[in-house]
Amino acid sequence: MSIVLILFCVLSAVTLATAFLTIFSKNPIHSAIYLVICFFSIAGHYLLMNSQFLAIVHVIVYSGAIMILFLFTIMLMNLNKENEVHKPRITRLGAIVSFCLICFVLILIFINSNPIVGEYITTGEDFQSIKVLGKVLLNEYMVPFEYASILLLVAMIGTVLLSKKEKLEK
Amino acid sequence: MNNILNQIGIENYIFLCVILFCIGVFGVLYRRNAIIVFMSIEIMLNAVNLLFVAFSTYHQDAQGQIFVFFSMAVAAAEVAVGLAILVSIFRNSGTIDVANLKNLKG
Numbered sequence: 001m002s003i004v005l006i007l008f009c010v011l012s013a014v015t016l017a018t019a020f021l022t023i024f025s026k027n028p029i030h031s032a033i034y035l036v037i038c039f040f041s042i043a044g045h046y047l048l049m050n051s052q053f054l055a056i057v058h059v060i061v062y063s064g065a066i067m068i069l070f071l072f073t074i075m076l077m078n079l080n081k082e083n084e085v086h087k088p089r090i091t092r093l094g095a096i097v098s099f100c101l102i103c104f105v106l107i108l109i110f111i112n113s114n115p116i117v118g119e120y121i122t123t124g125e126d127f128q129s130i131k132v133l134g135k136v137l138l139n140e141y142m143v144p145f146e147y148a149s150i151l152l153l154v155a156m157i158g159t160v161l162l163s164k165k166e167k168l169e170k
Numbered sequence: 171m172n173n174i175l176n177q178i179g180i181e182n183y184i185f186l187c188v189i190l191f192c193i194g195v196f197g198v199l200y201r202r203n204a205i206i207v208f209m210s211i212e213i214m215l216n217a218v219n220l221l222f223v224a225f226s227t228y229h230q231d232a233q234g235q236i237f238v239f240f241s242m243a244v245a246a247a248e249v250a251v252g253l254a255i256l257v258s259i260f261r262n263s264g265t266i267d268v269a270n271l272k273n274l275k276g
Binding site (some may be wrong): 002004005008012015016019020022023028031032035038039042045046048049050051054057058061062065066069070073074076077091092094095096098099102103106107110117120121122123125127128132133136137141144148151152154155156158159162163 | 179242
């Protein structure tokens, strides 16, 4: 076993374990912390595939922005006590059964379709540094890039409008 | 720099992403806390992003990574709006239990 494969196995184990713990932990703050660890291990996967810029953006956006948003919302709602009622047992059982079934079906589809995995080519040219990504983003994907900025602007306005306190009717 | 997938194999990444996606689906079905449901949706989005990057490495092409950037932007917008909606739901009804949100049932 090469060292890369061992690294991949460790990272995958961390990812899956923390994803499960996110769902199973009672306290929402613990869930958020486990989710941060999960995101960091996914950034590790990106680094393993040598896409440094994407890994850094992932850490900044997910572990930085989104998780802070989650943590602040949890604190705002004062949810850090463990008073959640569970779903009825039949629903939970159904969730577990459907989880196993979806996993089983998706993996079996992949195995039975016998995909032809060709040689792993190496073109040798750089395709995932900031320079190349920026060129592709601003040449071929110019219009979607602008639309993404409009989307973020609209989301910001919508968030401000939604979380504004409504005026009391007289 | 040789292709890293020589040593790992694209199949392992596909299995990992399938299981991660299913964990997300499981979280949506299993929990009643709306914030945890949101976190499960994030897990699903991340599984798909990871598969995009794996295939971008497989084809040695940058387009997959561009797609991941766009899905990250959409995810950020989605989380911001969703959490604002959750806060206003909490203000109105005092709970974010998804089982209690059935006012539209009629």
